[in-house]
Amino acid sequence: MIGNERDTGDTYECDVLVAGSGAAGMSAAITARSRGLDVLIVEKESRFGGTTARSGGWLWIPGTSLARAYGIEETPDQARTYLRHEAGNNYDAARVDAFLSAGPEAVDFFTTRTAVRFDMPLVFPDYHAEAPGGAQGGRSMVTRPFDGRELGEHIKTLGMPLPELTVFGMMLGSGKEIIHFMRATKSLTSAVYVAKRLSRHLMDVLRYGRGMTLTNGNALAGRLRKSALDLNIPMWLSSPVSELTVENGAVTGALVTRDGRDVRVRARRGVVLACGGFPHDVARRKKMFPHAPTGAEHYSPGPTGNTGDGLRLAETAGGRIERLPNAAAWVPVSLTKRKDGSSGVMPHFIDRAKPGVIAVMRDGKRFANEGNSYHDFVQAMMKAAKPNEEIAAFLICDHKTLRKYGLGCVPPLPMPIGHHLRTGYLMRGDTLEALAAQAGIDASGLVATVAQFNASAALGHDAAFGKGSKAYNRYQGDALHGPNPCVAPVARGPFYAVKMVIGDLGTYAGIVTDANARALDAEGRVIPGLYAAGNDMASIMGGNYPGAGITLGPALTFGYVAGRHLAESATERGAA
Numbered sequence: 412m413i414g415n416e417r418d419t420g421d422t423y424e425c426d427v428l429v430a431g432s433g434a435a436g437m438s439a440a441i442t443a444r445s446r447g448l449d450v451l452i453v454e455k456e457s458r459f460g461g462t463t464a465r466s467g468g469w470l471w472i473p474g475t476s477l478a479r480a481y482g483i484e485e486t487p488d489q490a491r492t493y494l495r496h497e498a499g500n501n502y503d504a505a506r507v508d509a510f511l512s513a514g515p516e517a518v519d520f521f522t523t524r525t526a527v528r529f530d531m532p533l534v535f536p537d538y539h540a541e542a543p544g545g546a547q548g549g550r551s552m553v554t555r556p557f558d559g560r561e562l563g564e565h566i567k568t569l570g571m572p573l574p575e576l577t578v579f580g581m582m583l584g585s586g587k588e589i590i591h592f593m594r595a596t597k598s599l600t601s602a603v604y605v606a607k608r609l610s611r612h613l614m615d616v617l618r619y620g621r622g623m624t625l626t627n628g629n630a631l632a633g634r635l636r637k638s639a640l641d642l643n644i645p646m647w648l649s650s651p652v653s654e655l656t657v658e659n660g661a662v663t664g665a666l667v668t669r670d671g672r673d674v675r676v677r678a679r680r681g682v683v684l685a686c687g688g689f690p691h692d693v694a695r696r697k698k699m700f701p702h703a704p705t706g707a708e709h710y711s712p713g714p715t716g717n718t719g720d721g722l723r724l725a726e727t728a729g730g731r732i733e734r735l736p737n738a739a740a741w742v743p744v745s746l747t748k749r750k751d752g753s754s755g756v757m758p759h760f761i762d763r764a765k766p767g768v769i770a771v772m773r774d775g776k777r778f779a780n781e782g783n784s785y786h787d788f789v790q791a792m793m794k795a796a797k798p799n800e801e802i803a804a805f806l807i808c809d810h811k812t813l814r815k816y817g818l819g820c821v822p823p824l825p826m827p828i829g830h831h832l833r834t835g836y837l838m839r840g841d842t843l844e845a846l847a848a849q850a851g852i853d854a855s856g857l858v859a860t861v862a863q864f865n866a867s868a869a870l871g872h873d874a875a876f877g878k879g880s881k882a883y884n885r886y887q888g889d890a891l892h893g894p895n896p897c898v899a900p901v902a903r904g905p906f907y908a909v910k911m912v913i914g915d916l917g918t919y920a921g922i923v924t925d926a927n928a929r930a931l932d933a934e935g936r937v938i939p940g941l942y943a944a945g946n947d948m949a950s951i952m953g954g955n956y957p958g959a960g961i962t963l964g965p966a967l968t969f970g971y972v973a974g975r976h977l978a979e980s981a982t983e984r985g986a987a
Contacts, residue, residue, distance in 0.1 A: 421674060425449045427977050428665055428678040430652045430721065431685035433461030434963050435945025437635040438517070438970025439683045439977075441525060444642045446978035448680060452644060453667050455651040456716045457568065459636060461687045462917055462946065464570030465712065466628030467760075468554035469960035470529065470967060472514035475552070477522075477531045483549030487511045493537065493544030498953025501735055506951045509926035510968055517971035518552075525638035527631070528555040536882035537958040538784040547882055551959040554631040559623040561637055566619070568648055569636065572629050573712050574749060575757040575820050580612075580622060593816065596824055631963070650674075652720065655682065655728050661939035662728055680977045681940040684930075685970065688918035688946030689719030690739065699738035699920055702793055702802050702913050710744050710914045712756040721947035725922045728941055729932040733923045735954035740962060741789035743804065744914035745819045748834040757820045759806070759911060760785060764878075764887035766899035767812030769864055770804050770911075772796065775847065775856025777864070778804070780876040782884030782897045786956035789913055805850055805908045807857070809901050816889070819909045838908040846906045861901050871895030917962045919950035928973035942973040 426448040429440045436452060444450045458464075473490035490511055495502050521527035531552040537545045559566045574580070578592065594601040608624075615623040625633045639646065647669055656664040656675070664677040689695045690711035697706030711717075722732055743763075747755040762768060764782035771777055772795050779791035796802040806818055817823040821831050831837035840846030843861055847854035867874045871894035879885060879897030888896030922943040923931045930941040945966040952961050 421672070423451065423674055423676045425451045425676065425678055426680045427451070427683065427974070428453065428676050428681075429683045429685060430665070430724075431461060431687060431945065431947070432459035432636075432646060433463040433685060433687060433945055433966065434631060434635060435947075435966035435970040436461075436683065436685035437632075437639055438521075438967045439685065439942070439944055439974040440644050441635065441638050441642060442520070442971045442974025443977050444639075444644050445520075445524065446975070448978055450644050451676065452639070452646040453650040453652060453669075453676075454646060454648050455686070455720065456570070456714060457649045458570040459568055459646060459648060460570035460629070460632030462713045462717065463628050463963065463966075464632040465573045465714065466631075466916070466963060467959070468627035468629070468631045469551050469963060470554075471551050471958045471960035471964040472518055472968065473511060473546075473550045475515045475518045475531075477518065477529060477552055478549035481531065481533055481549065485546065485549065489544050489546070490550070491544070493542060493546070493957060494952070496543045497539065497955040497957045498951070499955075501953030503951055503953070505926040506924070509972060510951055510965055513972050513975075514964065514968045517968045520971065521638075521967070525634070526557075526561070526641065527634045527638060529553065530555050534886070535959060536886055538787070538883050538956060540882040554627065554634065557625040557630040557633045557637075559621075559625045559633055560619075562633055562640070565636060565640065566621070566623070566633075569625075569629065569633055570714065572627070575712070575747065575755045578822070580616070593823060628963075652724060655724050655941070657728050662941040665724075678940070680980060681942055683928075683942040683944060683970075683973050683977075684721035684725060684922065684947045685943070685945040685966075686721030686724075686947050687714065687717035688921060689722055690717050690915050690918055691715050692719030695719050695722070699734065708802075708913075710746060710756050710912055712744060712758055712914060713917065717946075721943065722922060725930055725941065725943060725947070728930070728938055730930045730938060730941065730943075731923045731933050733920060733949035735919050735950065737786070737790070737954035738920040739915035739918045740786055740956055742785040742914050742916050743789055743792065743911040745836065745909050745911050747820045747831070747836045750830060755820070756914060758785070758914060758916065759819060761887045762816060762818050763788065763806065764884055764897050765812065765816045766889055766892045766895070766897055767901060768806055768808045768816070768818070769860070769901060770806050771852060771857060771860055772804055773800070773852055775853040775858070775860050777860055777875060780873070780878050780881070780884065782878045782881070782887060784883060784956055785916075792913065802913055804911050805852060806911060807846075807861070807901060807906065807908050809903050810905050810907070811903065812899065812901070813907050818907060821909070836909065838910075839905050841904050843904075843906055846908055850908045850910065852908070865900040865902065868898050868900040871898050873898050917946045919952065919954055921947050921949040924948050924969075926972075927976040928969045929976070942977070944969040944973050
């Protein structure tokens with residue numbers, strides 16, 4: 412035990428109880444503990460990390476010292492202008508100001524006092540960089556790779572990355588590492604890099620049963636867990652919160668199920684809800700997802716344990732759930748059958764932007780700039796769908812493009828594609844008409860669309876939707892392809908298609924909070940002792956998706972804000 416914790420079997424006392432072990436929860440716990448509070452983290456699942464462990468590990472936080480180190484200077488007003496534009500009528504000035512103020516402070520705290528480290532590319536544009544206040548770089552950072560061996564035995568309980576985003580179970584770092592793998596058959600330097608990376612991964616698997624070079628969100632979860640271990644913060648796995656304890660209107664703890672028994676946890680300072688939102692809560696999806704009238708017409712790659720527990724717990728204590736124009740961070744996904752027979756959900760991040768790839772609805776017609784952000788792309792899917800018809804789109808490309816870039820779960824050369832053809836995930840036709848027949852697309856519409864697209868694509872121009880005209884489009888395209896990194900003809904068969912439906916990267920609708928991450932009731936009053944962060948907190952983005960890392964950036968920040976406020980409140984009480 413540390414500090415004043417007391418465990419008497421059926422009761423446990425601490426200063427702060429954190430429900431959830433993703434970025435938000437561990438951020439709150441580490442911050443509170445570093446300021447002298449006794450903290451307990453409880454996690455519903457048998458593995459820690461939540462959605463964070465499956466994520467890309469990017470964080471969007473403007474005005475950090477990391478950006479300044481690269482000579483990127485901006486005032487909070489620039490980012491504030493951008494967020495006001497993005498959030499529109501749902502702009503929350505107080506919470507945005509708190510985010511812009513505390514975000515850089517949180518980054519400095521974690522990078523100087525914990526095991527957390529980030530890298531910032533010189534150029535990673537906001538998703539709407541051309542909008543007022545938008546930026547070409549300096550706001551999105553990615554977690555630095557981490558050696559899983561530093562976790563010791565705890566590596567065995569780290570959440571696994573999404574299989575669809577790995578190669579032989581190996582996580583790939585964002586940016587340069589992915590480029591090396593895509594160029595492995597064309598560049599000796601890349602081939603050597605890939606060979607070394609694969610060899611190291613194979614040796615780790617043989618020795619440890621998994622890869623030890625953690626990247627992206629797995630690295631963030633691992634680094635945060637290492638930081639929590641360094642501070643001796645206890646974490647109970649397989650320990651869901653079943654109810655909150657409320658005394659005289661204040662939240663004073665919770666009932667936690669651990670090892671088959673109920674433990675009454677008393678939290679002297681408060682409870683932080685960071686349970687991952689509600690991507691797998693079918694009932695709430697039915698209420699809030701317009702494309703899912705029964706709640707089932709939605710496919711999330713997030714952990715299946717994210718069933719809205721935090722939101723329900725908050726409601727029992729008087730908390731209010733905010734509805735937003737978009738209840739989640741939308742992403743197009745495709746459904747795949749893995750080789751072990753299980754089902755997979757593949758999010759489509761970058762393949763849509765590649766030259767030679769277009770997207771059509773069942774009528775064979777394009778409906779959007781394929782290079783736009785996944786959130787924008789799904790909104791366009793919704794608008795283009797016909798009434799009472801499944802909302803689905805199809806990525807289309809030719810053989811040359813498929814083998815150069817891959818498509819969804821289908822890898823580029825030299826990897827085989829037979830499994831995906833046999834399962835029907837990848838559809839193929841020698842002609843566009845044959846492909847349309849297999850995919851259930853209107854053949855005449857598809858043929859006309861491809862002809863129209865090809866007419867200007869050879870010149871690097873997309874007359875219909877301007878693919879490649881925006882900074883984010885170009886960043887996700889192929890910089891070595893010209894004159895437009897996002898446009899090439901769909902020219903010679905065989906042709907291929909992958910079907911996409913609607914998924915999410917996390918939910919936006921959530922618990923209404925103030926600028927200190929304290930939960931508010933229906934009258935806007937603070938619920939004493941109750942905090943929310945991460946996807947349990949209503950998004951400060953107003954239902955929009957401004958840039959890479961707009962879930963993890965606020966998650967880390969408001970976890971930090973919650974932990975800081977809990978410690979300051981304790982100090983104030985002590986002084987009183």
